[in-house]
Amino acid sequence: MTKKGSDTIIERFRSITENPQEYAKSLQGKGHLLAGYMCTHVPEEILYAAGIVPVRILSSHVSQAMTRSYIHETYCSFSHDCAYQGLAHHYDFLDLIVTSSSCIHMGEAFNVWVRFAGFQGKSFLIPYPHIIETKPAATFMVESFGEFKRFLETFVKKSITEDDLERAIKVYNHTRRLLKRLWEILKRENPPITGPEVATVTLASQMMDKQECNSLIEQLIQRLEAQPGKGPSGVRLMVTGGACDDLGMFDLIEHLNDNASLIFIDSCTATRYFWFEVPEGRPDKLQAIAEGYISRIPCPAKDNVPGTGEKKRFRFIQQFIEEFKPDGVVFLYQRFCSPQPMDVVALKPTLDKLGIPSTELELDTTLPITQFRTQLEALVEIIKGVTP
Amino acid sequence: MSEHEYTSMNEQLDWKKAKAIVAGVDIGAVSSKAVILLDGQPYAVSHVTMRTPKESAFKAINAALAKTDLTLEKIQYIVGTGRGRTQVPFARKTITEIACGAAGAVHIWGPSVRTVLDAGGQSCKVIHCTEKGRVTAFLWNDKCAAGIGRSMEAFADLVKKDVTEIGGIALQSDKFPKLSDFCTVYAQSEALDLIRSKVPLEEVIVGYHYAMAKRISTLVGRAGMKKDFVIIGGLTKNPGIINYLESNLKVSRLAPKPEWDPALIVALGAALFADKWRAL
């Protein structure tokens, strides 16, 4: 009974990822205001404190070329897909769209919505520093978040109190802790849940009302605790890279010739989304939010430790390797993304030194399944030392 | 059989006297190959083209068997490889063309091989292996370098020559225009533009080969080069590509073995795995 229970909850999360507009409209039906966001650098807590539910805009996976008149061909498919959904009026029902200045590709997708998809006057771009590991960055962010807060107060015609912000921080931190617990289950040799299933829950959480999301994850964890493992882990594979909301990709990793398990995903659509906390109980809430977001695992577009050339993200990756013990690493990033493959060049020598084999897969709207399967199976063959 | 298809067999061997009868089939979308081994020796091979991978698989194995009186049922172990390997109903096990490429290369050229470039129609892979043919690392081409091989054939069609011919022409000149060495679509369009601007066709052909070879050598450079270096796959039949590849890499490949069609080496690797697993 309990096993069926956890599968039902996972199904619910999966269904939300497959019908995001339907779910979002149901929230509106309950009287919520909705803000679409295109990048996880948006401080969602401030929206939530204003009574607005942030829902992430993710891929529709429709192969189309109309966006080439708006954005250059050599921008990533993810940005083209997001732009397309605006032009195709998939999200006309949103009350607001928000993004933080991050990478050019997503910035242009946002501009398409504002200029051509009817979101002029229903949009806000949050200036966000690129070189985050500096003193001026925090001050900049607090000011920027302050402007955003004032904009929202005008938008919802209500002031956002310190209590509202603290409540939102606590709800969001709760989500983060729950998701962390789920991922940590994958450290086990024979977990009651699979990597793709955890990825599904994480993806859905980005488009959900966090209070509802928290309640569901709590139920899920409860049921999982009473459940047996789904089977031995086999070869342990870790994914690291950029935004990937194609759950089929993760299913593929676990349906190879040989038994392999997806045990961790370092991406902004997975663990980078939530692997941090905003300090609670602070007098200056915006300062606390800025501090929290500064402490995130950086996106490669914003990973520059001044004076050292060091990549802060790599410290996290090494930590995850120590804790989750992957046998191999899969670099997964959008074709035409610039920052991601640059990180790969810097990261690979570290993996080579640790003796961890890796392979690179380039994401696109459509996936070359037989090619990816071959690369993944070849990686497993290396790990297993297959010899003629 | 169409012009690029063939089969051959070794009439000196008798399957009825063999202890181990195994086969490897390499199923691509464009062509498929089969290699049948008797006690580790090549007995029959085939190289066929067919519309779908499943039809291709049957055509390949049946073509190899055609000149013998050996039947499919008598083959003790068949391993499938290539991108269409999940579509081979008669394969007992499958293994990637990466592992097979290394296995076949070391078998043919010996234990000094460390870097194998598999330059095919649709993809290029750089494979690093040990003296035993165990793969230690590999690099698959990025999407922008997909189909270099196919583009050579498309380009040959455009200038109404055979692929082997344009490869030879590419050796005939030191003077050539620079073409995009990043993107095959741009390179082809630029080539057409150059012909329009009255640049001699021979020079354009050389330039195209140089650009494609440079693209491949970038891939090899990224993967890292360790000697001995060998090249397998269809592009080995294009002397222009090989020439510019070697000069860009500043490394010579080991000489090709005349008794082995480079396009068959992956299928051979699969057959070698079949031989090993049959005995387990």
Add this chain to the structure above:
Amino acid sequence: MNNGKILAGLDAGHVNSKAIIMRGQEILGYGNVPTGFDVVAGAETALKNALENAGVARGELAGIVATGIFRDMIKVPPLNVRRTVPDYVADAKGALFLNKNSRTVIDIGGNIHKAVHYDQNGNLLDVIQNDKCADGLGIFYTTMAKTLGVSEQELSELALQSTKHVSVAIHCAASAESEAIDLMCQGVDIADVTDAISRFIAERVAAMCTTMPLEKEIVVAGGLAKSKALMKHLPGLLKQDVSVLNLPEYVGAVGAAMSYEGGK
């Protein structure tokens, strides 16, 4: 203005060379050959075939007008081209001749595709051409047919039998081809793969047309216009009706012949 004179229009394209023989408003014959190695020889052969097809002797020709990407290269003897006109000028005149109600022609060629907007007299109003990443759609179609071991006609027929919607990468012909191969290796039905190929081409052509308003009637020219599978998808993506011109690959050649007197 060309009454009575027998004229030839030559369209020396990237992939194919087309020739048409006309007398006034009458089309007497035509020929189409691969351009190949020697551009002049290609044009010569096309002309020769067209003359044979028309039953007209070389000496009866009053003159030759050339268009197409290689038009300047074929001005030499023995062709003795009287005049050259740019492709889009020829396309406008040719399309208008073949369909008096047309005001926009979408010409899908071997390497380049373009859309031309013209008035009731065939005067040029606007023109747009594909961006570089979308080069080579015609070449791609031919290559895919060869790869799949079918004729171009069969490719279209197979695509029309598709029952399942799959997609290939949309960035460019190289990535589309790479994924079409992958789909075949996955065991996807060839009908569905050929449909995806046709849809890819239609998507790229339609995408080009996004930035230029298309005035009715919209007609389609070029070799690929003969692909029923492609024409199945194009109207939906353009959100407009289109019709295929008669002799679609000869539009440029017709327009060239009609430009003999210059001006009209």
